[in-house]
Amino acid sequence: MSIQKAFLFLLAVAIALGALVADAPEATAQPATAQPAAGQPVQLHVVPSDGPRGGVTVNPTIDPDRNLHGDRVESHGKGMALLFWVFAAASIGGALFVVTRRNLIAAVMGMVGSFLGIAAVYMMLYAHFLAVVQMLVYAGAIMVLFVFVIMILNRPEDEPVAPTGHVGQVVGGIAILYLLFRLGMLLAHVHVPASAQLAPPPMQLPGGEVADWGTVKAVGSDLFSGGLFPFEAISILLLISVVGAIAIAKPLKDDDGEDADLGEDLATAASGAPHTDGGHA
Amino acid sequence: MSFEAGDLGWLVPYLILAVVGMVLVLAEAFFKGRDHTSLAGLAVAGCVASGVASIVLVRQLAGSEQHMLLGSMLVADRTSYVLSALFAFTTAACALISPAHQKEHGWKIGEYYGVLLLSASGCVMLAHAANMVTVFLGIETMSIGVYVMTAMRRRSRRGNEAAMKYFLIGAFATGFLMYGMALIYGASGTLSLVEMPAAIARTHNPGLVIAGGFLLVVAFGFKVAAVPFHMWAPDAYEGAPTPVTGFMAAAVKSAAIAAMIRVFGTALGGDITPFGALGWASPLVVIAAITITIGNITAVRQDNVKRMLAYSSISHAGVLLVGVCAMGLGSSSAQASLVYYLIAYSVATMGVFAVVSYVGSRGRERLLVDDWGGLASQHPGAALAMTICLLSFGGMPPTGGFFAKFYLFKSAMDVYSGQLLWVVVIGVVNSAISIYYYLRIVTAMYFRDSTQPMAPTRSAGLLFVMAACPLLVLELGLMPGFWLKLIGG
Amino acid sequence: MGDLVFDIGYGHFLVLAAVLFVIGMAGVLIRRNALIILMSVELMLNAANMTLLAFSRMWGDLSAHTFALIVIAVAAAEAAVGLAIVVAVFRGRRNVDVDRLTALRH
Numbered sequence: 001m002s003i004q005k006a007f008l009f010l011l012a013v014a015i016a017l018g019a020l021v022a023d024a025p026e027a028t029a030q031p032a033t034a035q036p037a038a039g040q041p042v043q044l045h046v047v048p049s050d051g052p053r054g055g056v057t058v059n060p061t062i063d064p065d066r067n068l069h070g071d072r073v074e075s076h077g078k079g080m081a082l083l084f085w086v087f088a089a090a091s092i093g094g095a096l097f098v099v100t101r102r103n104l105i106a107a108v109m110g111m112v113g114s115f116l117g118i119a120a121v122y123m124m125l126y127a128h129f130l131a132v133v134q135m136l137v138y139a140g141a142i143m144v145l146f147v148f149v150i151m152i153l154n155r156p157e158d159e160p161v162a163p164t165g166h167v168g169q170v171v172g173g174i175a176i177l178y179l180l181f182r183l184g185m186l187l188a189h190v191h192v193p194a195s196a197q198l199a200p201p202p203m204q205l206p207g208g209e210v211a212d213w214g215t216v217k218a219v220g221s222d223l224f225s226g227g228l229f230p231f232e233a234i235s236i237l238l239l240i241s242v243v244g245a246i247a248i249a250k251p252l253k254d255d256d257g258e259d260a261d262l263g264e265d266l267a268t269a270a271s272g273a274p275h276t277d278g279g280h281a
Numbered sequence: 282m283s284f285e286a287g288d289l290g291w292l293v294p295y296l297i298l299a300v301v302g303m304v305l306v307l308a309e310a311f312f313k314g315r316d317h318t319s320l321a322g323l324a325v326a327g328c329v330a331s332g333v334a335s336i337v338l339v340r341q342l343a344g345s346e347q348h349m350l351l352g353s354m355l356v357a358d359r360t361s362y363v364l365s366a367l368f369a370f371t372t373a374a375c376a377l378i379s380p381a382h383q384k385e386h387g388w389k390i391g392e393y394y395g396v397l398l399l400s401a402s403g404c405v406m407l408a409h410a411a412n413m414v415t416v417f418l419g420i421e422t423m424s425i426g427v428y429v430m431t432a433m434r435r436r437s438r439r440g441n442e443a444a445m446k447y448f449l450i451g452a453f454a455t456g457f458l459m460y461g462m463a464l465i466y467g468a469s470g471t472l473s474l475v476e477m478p479a480a481i482a483r484t485h486n487p488g489l490v491i492a493g494g495f496l497l498v499v500a501f502g503f504k505v506a507a508v509p510f511h512m513w514a515p516d517a518y519e520g521a522p523t524p525v526t527g528f529m530a531a532a533v534k535s536a537a538i539a540a541m542i543r544v545f546g547t548a549l550g551g552d553i554t555p556f557g558a559l560g561w562a563s564p565l566v567v568i569a570a571i572t573i574t575i576g577n578i579t580a581v582r583q584d585n586v587k588r589m590l591a592y593s594s595i596s597h598a599g600v601l602l603v604g605v606c607a608m609g610l611g612s613s614s615a616q617a618s619l620v621y622y623l624i625a626y627s628v629a630t631m632g633v634f635a636v637v638s639y640v641g642s643r644g645r646e647r648l649l650v651d652d653w654g655g656l657a658s659q660h661p662g663a664a665l666a667m668t669i670c671l672l673s674f675g676g677m678p679p680t681g682g683f684f685a686k687f688y689l690f691k692s693a694m695d696v697y698s699g700q701l702l703w704v705v706v707i708g709v710v711n712s713a714i715s716i717y718y719y720l721r722i723v724t725a726m727y728f729r730d731s732t733q734p735m736a737p738t739r740s741a742g743l744l745f746v747m748a749a750c751p752l753l754v755l756e757l758g759l760m761p762g763f764w765l766k767l768i769g770g
Numbered sequence: 771m772g773d774l775v776f777d778i779g780y781g782h783f784l785v786l787a788a789v790l791f792v793i794g795m796a797g798v799l800i801r802r803n804a805l806i807i808l809m810s811v812e813l814m815l816n817a818a819n820m821t822l823l824a825f826s827r828m829w830g831d832l833s834a835h836t837f838a839l840i841v842i843a844v845a846a847a848e849a850a851v852g853l854a855i856v857v858a859v860f861r862g863r864r865n866v867d868v869d870r871l872t873a874l875r876h
Contacts, residue, residue: 121820214832445856
């Protein structure tokens with residue numbers, strides 16, 4: 001159990017360190033309001049992005065100096081870089097923990113660490129609301145569900161990897177690394193529109209209000225205008241999963257009109273062996 | 282701007298299925314431990330109402346008229362309504378078969394009917410999908426419902442195991458689907474499938490479109506059970522209760538193809554990607570060719586009827602993928618031919634699985650080909666129904682399957698400079714091979730003596746499906762013009 | 771090199787997501803325990819969500835946030851059903867090893 005404790009401890013230290021460093025560049029970035037930080041490409045004059053859909057539109061008339069949160073620059077500066085690397089390491093380390101641990105509880109803990117790191121990365125992408133949802137729903141609810149099931153099964157140890165030959169493992173590993181390399185090269189050189197280098201401007205909501213990008217207000221406004229149908233339709237999906245999960249996992253009773261094990265062997269059925277049809281009164 | 286009450290009028294088929302499904306979930310609470318025939322009746326009534334609404338609405342639309350609904354999340358056109366009518370029919374047939382099967386095989390779970398209709402509502406959502414959000418949500422609604430239904434024979438080890446395999450593979454495919462959609466969104470900047478072609482045409486990141494297209498090919502390959510991604514299908518088909526297998530083979534596969542029509546045919550089709558710069562069409566054509574061949578060759582070796590039908594449905598998926606490629610490459614008749622093929626295939630599938638659940642009874646499924654010996658002498662009607670549906674699968678002339686294959690391959694030949702000619706040749710050769718194993722069942726039924734007495738499952742609903750499906754198959758083959766006019770081809 | 775480390779751009783977020791996706795995919799392929807496979811799938815969905823949010827930020831288009839929210843809800847529903855199936859399988863055979871599911875033969 002010491003490994004995951006150490007891991008959690010490291011994660012906590014990392015978060016604390018990150019929080020400390022985060023203060024510093026923000027203070028220095030504050031006076032240089034409209035100025036992008038050093039190392040920024042020069043083609044920054046195009047500010048408004050080209051028209052997102054729906055009722056939520058970027059209003060080019062909004063004063064660019066208007067500053068709700070004080071974060072003028074996108075994730076530039078050494079503090080942000082350090083934060084990014086810390087949380088990236090947390091999420092990747094947690095993910096590796098999941099796929100390598102024999103102990104299921106350890107895997108779940110790695111998963112929680114990974115999800116917290118991912119939530120922090122969402123914050124850097126200005127997805128504040130999604131970051132909170134990620135923590136509440138994923139790291140909170142779903143992982144607790146996993147822990148419950150692991151406790152029900154009560155068999156934490158498990159053989160770790162599929163027993164394929166060494167050749168298979170090597171070939172598979174090379175294939176996966178190659179895939180990662182190609183995907184990584186593609187994504188690292190993605191063409192970014194110039195307007196996307198700045199912090200996202202505040203948005204004009206239908207009611208005339210202004211909200212910061214990615215906040216509950218802005219996301220909610222989109223959710224209840226363009227995203228209304230999926231938002232409603234997902235309730236059907238949740239109903240299926242609730243009803244279905246109960247129907248599948250409720251305890252077996254002898255008097256619920258179900259027969260005993262009917263998974264009879266086909267071979268015996270074929271050879272004309274007398275079959276048992278339990279429970280047909 | 283996005284919610285118009287008038288839009289709901291166009292969505293009546295979907296709403297009926299969803300609402301009746303919810304009512305069924307509630308009603309189940311009052312039918313504990315009793316006969317579920319009345320629940321099945323309500324489910325069938327809902328499906329019929331939904332199907333009738335679809336047919337009424339399809340007559341309101343001119344040939345290529347399209348209505349964008351609810352913030353352009355959904356689209357209403359003739360294809361979507363014809364497909365929703367088809368899904369309603371399939372679901373109704375499934376609900377008609379189910380009560381007798383539940384009684385004979387001991388899995389009386391009342392929640393089944395509610396989940397069935399809600400899952401069908403996911404299929405209908407896919408038929409209407411015009412946005413990646415609705416594509417994703419429709420696929421998930423449908424799939425999660427089917428995972429649940431597969432696991433509903435709770436005391437059967439094989440049922441649970443089938444559900445587990447199906448679920449894990451399906452969830453894996455969902456991961457690919459989401460990542461592919463995210464990459465395509467990155468290239469285009471829009472989630473709407475209708476705005477996608479224009480957005481992709483001016484993208485600066487063509488690499489993302491290609492990578493995303495590949496991932497989507499993998500994801501949909503899993504969903505329709507195309508060959509490198511098919512290993513779950515025979516197990517899931519065999520382990521699931523027979524009516525659910527029918528639903529899986531007919532409705533789920535058709536709905537996945539409906540989503541592919543929207544995603545690959547409309548959004549990523551035209552002259553943007555398909556073969557240019559190694560777009561999605563070249564892997565998909567190869568997958569289609571492999572799928573048709575491997576599906577057929579493996580089916581020849583099966584002794585279990587359900588597994589044989591599973592491999593047969595895999596090879597049908599390959600033929601459908603040829604149609605999707607043809608549509609992406611700009612064949613104008615491909616969409617109508619795909620829809621026609623889906624109709625012929627789904628109807629025959631429901632007929633076949635109705636007969637399969639008729640033959641098995643009292644906890645024994647009688648799935649081996651040997652068990653079917655002498656069926657014709659004892660139950661000539663069932664044998665005739667099975668024969669007609671199997672001939673339709675094989676593409677024999679008087680049935681719908683013949684015309685469907687002919688029309689689909691013809692539309693594939695329309696593609697610019699005969700690029701798909703080689704796949705068409707493979708498809709035709711494989712149709713001939715497939716006749717062999719379909720005839721194995723037919724010869725067993727007609728020319729072999731029965732080894733043991735048969736006591737088939739009898740119920741009015743089951744007999745109705747067994748009578749209606751072969752008649753429809755024949756009608757589809759004899760009068761294709763009416764259906765093509767309905768589809769708008 | 772300094773740019774790569776200190777100048778965090780979209781490429782960093784996207785490659786991070788790709789790494790998570792590939793780790794999740796490898797987890798599904800190499801692990802045999804159904805619960806771990808399910809967790810790996812959740813990792814893949816998270817990677818997709820991160821990609822979606824990075825591109826959403828890039829295009830200045832909030833509709834992808836709605837999509838990401840829906841994906842999270844779907845993942846929760848899927849986890850619930852998946853865990854129910856795991857419990858049902860475990861009830862019958864006392865382990866959830868994918869390799870030992872052999873009642874259905876090829």
